[in-house]
Amino acid sequence: MTDSAFVVVRPGALTTVQDLGRVGHAHLGVPRSGALDQPAHRLANRLVGNTEGAATLETTLTGCAVRLRRPATVAVTGAPCPVTVDGRPVAWGAAVRVPTGALLEAGTAAQGVRSYVAFDGGVEAEPVLGSRATDVLSGLGPAPLVDGAVLRLGPPGGPAPGVDGVPHRGVAPQLVLPVVLGPRDDWFTPAGLRTLATGEFRVSAASNRIGLRTEGPSLERAKDGELASEGMALGALQVPPDGRPVLFLADHPTTGGYPVVGVVPEPYLAAAAQAVPGTPVRFTPLGRVSWGPPARRTGVGGP
């Protein structure tokens, strides 16, 4: 069915196929994966009349261009960018009809990092453990887009439902991330936890789908050595030996041996995924959830 497809003309810096990810396989070492900006992915699908689980393209900073082999209803959301059909500007954040043979291009992001391109019918690929998401850590799912690749599209749906274009929610000049402390906040000194709360961090250029790395002050540890490997949550703020927190995004490893000082709740991860390198980051520790044991235990560190 190569006629129900598109050809990659310009893959951009990194364009992957994404959906809502694969849940329930972490015990086999399989990351959740899936779209990093899930609200944008879901919106793009709704705009073209797909279910929210249909696969879209996730671009990185420089967009992508594809040539359609069937007419398609298309929508681009997430990081705002110029959208063109055969070079002519069309609406961003709205359903656009693209004829057979036309070149659809999502340009360089004006703000943010990741744009989502949805096609009616969704991008078809062989599901792995129930998901079509590309997982850059483990290599599961379809390969990232390359020049000349042909990707299939699912059967076109009916007319898109009544979702109009939506205003972009905006990219804040500063990323503010609440942090629920634990499970290993006791591996840091009170000074280290103060650094987390007051330190001026920036998004590192080494960030990717696995994690948002930070540059800035180092969190002082109360305990040396490595932790025995333990399960890692989406949104975990893991602190490697250099003391600079790494926020675990969708393709994060399922287990790890560096202490997790706290966890950023899932609703804030989309903003993290859209923060360009250099963006200032502030963490706002919320304390531990109330049922947990006290954050400070005797014999641990000291001011």
Add this chain to the structure above:
Amino acid sequence: MTLRSLPVGEHGLLIEVDSGEAAEALHAELLRRAAARKLPAVREIVPAARTVFLDGLADPGRLAAELPGWRIPPLDRGDSEIVEVSVRYDGPDLAEVAKRWGVTPEEAVRIHSGTEFRVAFCGFAPGFGYLTGLPERFHVPRHATPRTRVPVGSVALAGGYTGVYPRSSPGGWQLIGTTDAVLWDAAREPAALFTPGTRVRFIPVPGTAGPAPGPPPEGTAP
């Protein structure tokens, strides 16, 4: 069994215990309760070295409060089929491992292949299992500098664990052999050959014991 509950965000619970064996027993009990629908809805149950992590709980505090009342039976090691994995004991670190153990390479092969392993947990890559079973005197350190590329199918040791690399990747474990076993096949159910709790035995391919000739590997620890 001493259980310590630690919060992981708003919906996660990390249960810490005193030993790897206790973690396996707790994991087995969690799976039994999940199968009997006596566990609240949960998205992931991830066993690890000394912990089991439960993610996607609506009310982790409620489960944490229940835990001290649980009776967790000791691990039953005889309840699962044994997976046999054929190994050519030709790894570049076999001689070094044997030296650390104070035995000949042939004896090291007998020790490794004579051990019944158990998959304590998975991680690092899909299909990579952390296998326990070697007595503590046979634990070995990782290489100080990881190899940039470990071939697929490498049978390796680090700390108290044995593992098999499911695909070519960087890695710092001591390589003692290779296997053609398929550790991960997305079309298979389950996709992973090693799942937590699986019993594993390594079977030497006759006539292959002994290190392969060749230059020493890069990044080998002194």
